[in-house]
Amino acid sequence: xxxxxGPVIPNFGSGSSCEVNNGWFCTDWVRQHWGDTLQPAxxxxxxxxxxxxxxxxxxxxxxxxxxxRFRLIDPPIGIVSDFLYTIxxxxxxxxxxxxxxxxxxxxxxxxxxxxxxILYRNMIEGLRAVPADVIDAARGSGFTxxxxxxxxxxxxxxxxxxxxxxxxxVSTISIATIAPFVIAKGLGQPIYxxxxxxxxKTEIFMAGGMVIxxxxxxxxxxxxxxxxLTPWVRA
Amino acid sequence: MPGxxxxxxxxxxxxxxxxxxxxxxxHLSLTVAAGEICVLVGPSGGGKTTALRLVNRLIELSxxxxxxxxxxxxxxxxxxxRRGIGYVIQQVGLFPHMTIEANIGxxxxxxxxxxxxxxxxxxxxxxxxxxxxxxxxxxxxxLSGGERQRVGLARALAGNPPIMLxxxxxxxxxxxxxxxxxxxFLQLQREVRKTVVFVTHDxxxxxxxxDRIAIIRTGGKLAQYDTPRTVLEKPAxxxxxxxxxxxxxxxxLSLHTLAELKLGPxxxxxxxxxxxxxxxxLALLLQQHATVLAVVDDKGTVIGSITRxxxxx
Numbered sequence: 001x002x003x004x005x006g007p008v009i010p011n012f013g014s015g016s017s018c019e020v021n022n023g024w025f026c027t028d029w030v031r032q033h034w035g036d037t038l039q040p041a042x043x044x045x046x047x048x049x050x051x052x053x054x055x056x057x058x059x060x061x062x063x064x065x066x067x068x069r070f071r072l073i074d075p076p077i078g079i080v081s082d083f084l085y086t087i088x089x090x091x092x093x094x095x096x097x098x099x100x101x102x103x104x105x106x107x108x109x110x111x112x113x114x115x116x117x118i119l120y121r122n123m124i125e126g127l128r129a130v131p132a133d134v135i136d137a138a139r140g141s142g143f144t145x146x147x148x149x150x151x152x153x154x155x156x157x158x159x160x161x162x163x164x165x166x167x168x169x170v171s172t173i174s175i176a177t178i179a180p181f182v183i184a185k186g187l188g189q190p191i192y193x194x195x196x197x198x199x200x201k202t203e204i205f206m207a208g209g210m211v212i213x214x215x216x217x218x219x220x221x222x223x224x225x226x227x228x229l230t231p232w233v234r235a
Numbered sequence: 236m237p238g239x240x241x242x243x244x245x246x247x248x249x250x251x252x253x254x255x256x257x258x259x260x261x262h263l264s265l266t267v268a269a270g271e272i273c274v275l276v277g278p279s280g281g282g283k284t285t286a287l288r289l290v291n292r293l294i295e296l297s298x299x300x301x302x303x304x305x306x307x308x309x310x311x312x313x314x315x316x317r318r319g320i321g322y323v324i325q326q327v328g329l330f331p332h333m334t335i336e337a338n339i340g341x342x343x344x345x346x347x348x349x350x351x352x353x354x355x356x357x358x359x360x361x362x363x364x365x366x367x368x369x370x371x372x373x374x375x376x377x378l379s380g381g382e383r384q385r386v387g388l389a390r391a392l393a394g395n396p397p398i399m400l401x402x403x404x405x406x407x408x409x410x411x412x413x414x415x416x417x418x419x420f421l422q423l424q425r426e427v428r429k430t431v432v433f434v435t436h437d438x439x440x441x442x443x444x445x446d447r448i449a450i451i452r453t454g455g456k457l458a459q460y461d462t463p464r465t466v467l468e469k470p471a472x473x474x475x476x477x478x479x480x481x482x483x484x485x486x487x488l489s490l491h492t493l494a495e496l497k498l499g500p501x502x503x504x505x506x507x508x509x510x511x512x513x514x515x516x517l518a519l520l521l522q523q524h525a526t527v528l529a530v531v532d533d534k535g536t537v538i539g540s541i542t543r544x545x546x547x548x
Contacts, residue, residue: 137328140291140400141341141390142318155332232332235374 019200026202037190037203042210045186048176049218052108053169056115063116064123074124081120084113089178097182107179114175115168122164126157159233162226166219173215177207187211240269240430241397243290247299250285250455259285260455262299267447269397272424272431274445276438277478282455283434287400290432291320303398318342321391321399321429325406327383329375335361335386336371342394360389363426365419381412388420392427401433405440417443438479442467442486450475464490488514488546493530496546498539504529506537517546 018026030038063081067074087095092110100106130153138148177188187210190203227234243266250260260282267273275283288294290301292308301308308316329338337344339360340353348356358368364385375383384404391399404420405413417440424431435441441448442463450458450466452474459471467487470476479486493516494509504527507516516528520543528546530539 131326131328133324133326133328134330135328136293136324136326137322137387138330140293140317140320140322140324140328142314142316142345144314147345152330152332156330158332230332232374232376235376 019202022200024201025205029202030206038206038210041185041187041189041207042214045173045176045188045211045214048104048107048111048179048186049169049173049214052111052172052176053115053165055108056112056168056172057119057165059112060116060119060123063120064127067120067124068127077120078124081113081117085117087113089114089175090181093178093182102182104183104185106182107176107185111172111176115172118168118171119161119164122160122167123157126160126164127153129160130156155230159226159230162222162229166222166226169218169222170215173211173218177211187214239397240428241304242269243267243273243398243430243432244302244305245286245299246302248286248289248296248301249298250282250289250294251297257454258282258297260289263451263455263457264299265449265457265460267430267432269430270428271446272433272444274433274435274441274448275451276435276441276445276448277451277458278453279436281451281453283436283451284402286451286455287402287432287434290398290400291317291322318345318394319396319398321394321396323384323387323391323399323401323404325403327375327380327387329383329386329390331375333374334371335366335373335375335378338375338386339389339393341390342396346394356393357389360393363392363423364389379412380408381416384408384416385419388423392429397430399429399431401431403434403436406435406437413440420444439486442490450478485514488512488517493528493541496541498530498541499545500540501537502527502529502540504540506531506535508533509538513546516541517543520546 016026016028017023019029063077067077089110092113093106096106096109100109134152134156135148138152143151176186177191179186180188180192187207190207194200194203194207245263245265248260248263249258251258263286265273275286277283285294289296290303290308292313296309329335330341333341336354336357339357340348343353343356354371357371361368361370366382366385366389370378370382370386375386378386387404391401405416408416421444433441433444435444445463447461448463448466449460450471452458458478459466459475461469461471464487466475467479467483467490470479470483476483489512491513492509493507493511493513496513504525505519505523506529507519508531510533511519520526520528526543528541528543529537530541532538
């Protein structure tokens, strides 16, 4: 496994007293390494998660279309996404590396496969939960099948779909910290660097805190979007 | 968009389901004249709803035909056919994610009507079904059951369809509100004059609403198709007689008003208007322990009288 090497830490000799004494949290270290370590790691982390969620959402949506339209296809899709979800990420990396190499692709395949279960299940459940009388009224009013889907079923499934997106987003941001097992990207890096050194903890607290903050902010953004897209839910 | 009422003809309309014995609707033939309300009534599971849904082809005919102004429903484009038929169901089926205005505008929007036109039309229809214009921006979840069904009715009327299909529209509503909705609907029908097929299992509702009543027995067979009066006074067979109930003579009294009777000279007694039904007049006399009813005109002047015996005659 290729654990990325970070800057040399602790910085013996030239650091602040906090750094020299391995204090629990050194703000001056954070200030010093924001530009060369933390900020790039944050941006990489956002990129890792965004790609995984975007692709995962697209795949789950296509699968949900098929699984919703053809009920017989739903159980196999469900079982496969369940199965993918249960594979430990480290094991999945081991399996993928011979095929996809030490690459971003390997990481994204793993991250995407963890989003599928949550996104797919929520989409299917949301679409199925549309009341039969509403569908009956739509058909009786002269909606085409496509119009029934786009104007009735999909909007009514939106709260469930977005709830799935929230869970998938938060968990992907969290899981993406294992990326450094394969490539030197994301907020997992400073955490790994600190784990391997075993004394200086500031990186763990800072990077870990940033992961949590990022997850909360992303969750908050989706909540705001959800509220503006589904005003009837609170009516 | 479609316009005035159309004649609706069931011609040996039949629905059979594969693997099920007997038909759900069995050679049903009846004609609903343009602008009339035909009530399909009968025991639950008897095929009334199936018959209704054959018209807008939510269920496809196995045999026979249904024609609207002479044109078979089978030959019409499915989506166009449905847009031209108002559809009201018991559970209402309002779109929860749309405002009341958008719900009412459903069919005009499918026809591609411009937004301002739809807004105006929604406001008109809200008024027509007796709801305040402020309801336009609310969501269905904010309305009571009775209000929702009024909106359901408005939505069905929005495309100005010549035909309305109503499947137990007031079935899930409490009795007091139901009576109010029935009255509102009859009032509305006097204005819009649609051809209506109305399904209910409640014989009293059928008598009140229908210009004609089709009594459907289990298996989707037509037992009798006639005016409420004839159905009550001359039931075609034992099934119909039993279905309309042992009190059918009393029910029939509610079909006549005092205005239809020959009155005696003015007399003292409890007062009843000319528009009062014979049934209500009798009830009033019984309640007041009186034998003579003073009949008044719409100005409240006593213009005649009628005795209990004459009412029963």
